[in-house]
Amino acid sequence: MPAFSLNAYVALSAVLFALGGIGVLVRRSPLAMLMSIELMLNAANLLFVAFGRAHGGYEGQIMAFLVITVAAAEVAIGLALTVLLFRRRPEADVDQVNELRL
Amino acid sequence: MNVVFIVAGLMAIAGVLGVILAKQPVYQVISTVFSFLGLAALYLSLQSEFLAVIQLIVYGGAIMILFLFVIALLSARKDPVEKDVGQLTRPKLLGYSVGGALLVMLAIVGLFGHEGRLDWAQVPADFGQVKAFGYQLLTTNVFPFEVLAFILMVAVIGVMILVGRHRA
Incomplete structure (x- = not known):
């Protein structure tokens, strides 16, 4: 029987998810964004x-x-995809990858 | 058990903070592994032993080695990917505030939500162990298992098509 109530696990999961979301929003390198997505999953x-x-x-x-x-x-x-991106262009900031933009 | 939850939870949170704040990609990978260790301990505290082992092998081992290989392939050059790392630009501030609002909202829902009031069910002693889990996976839930095999095959073929071809 786990010692804490289910609420503690739910809150911890929510905090981890939101922090991973901050990582996706704030970091600009594709590797860091992928890692943050892993943490959200x-x-x-x-x-x-x-x-x-x-x-x-x-x-x-x-x-x-x-x-x-x-x-x-x-x-x-x-x-x-990241490897392909780095191969194609010298910089790999995700802001610079905008060929598909309207 | 109390101590396990608190220490493992803090480990997981510290790992995510490290991913957000670290400058070098290698440090990010190390803090991600740290976070995965904490999550594996949390799975153990939930009597899900098989998943804890899978978490360590697949996430802490295989996926992070993949990240390290890509970093070793790509980061040999001197200039960093992110030019503005460490300083607080306006888009970053916006990202922090949106994420902070999400954090507060989700934490309130998690702490006081109705679903979390559920009590722990009584389970047999072998709950979550390899034998019981494997029996469930290969009898009741054999269709998701087969779908997983298909997904992994698609991933392998996709990666080969994406980066495996030789340029003239």
Whole structure:
């Protein structure tokens, strides 16, 4: 039986998610943004696991497992795109990548 | 258990703060690993042992090694990616304030929300261990498992198409 109430886990997950969001908003390098996205996914995972434990079922853990695997795939694709971006141009600030803008 | 939650939670939060504030990408990776360690301990405190191990192996191991490889590939040059790191520009201030508002809102919902009042259910002693988890994954939830295999295949092929081709 976990010692703290479910509220503590939910609040911790919310704080982690919001801090990851600040990382995405504030940092301008694609690597830092990808890492912040990973941390946001982790915060959601913590919520899945906590609610799964609170209900006593396995669905939450299996969903978290799914999220971890999808995050691995996402990081592979995202880092490939980052490598391409760095290859194409000398600077890789995400503000400079605006060819697709209207 | 109390101490585990507090220490692991602080570790996770400190790791995220390190990602936001660090100047060098390598320090960011290290603080991300720190955060993942804290989250693995939190999973352990929720009796999800298999997921804690997966968190350490997949996130702390595989994904972070991928990041380190890309940093080693790309950061050999001298100039940093971000020119204005460390100083508070106006877009950054805007980002901090929007994120801070989100933080306060979500924390209030988390602390006082109705859903969080739920009590912990009684679970058998082997809850979250490899055998029970694997049984659930490969019987009741075998379809998501197969979908995952497909997604990983798509990711591998996509990466090969994106960066694997040879330029003349």
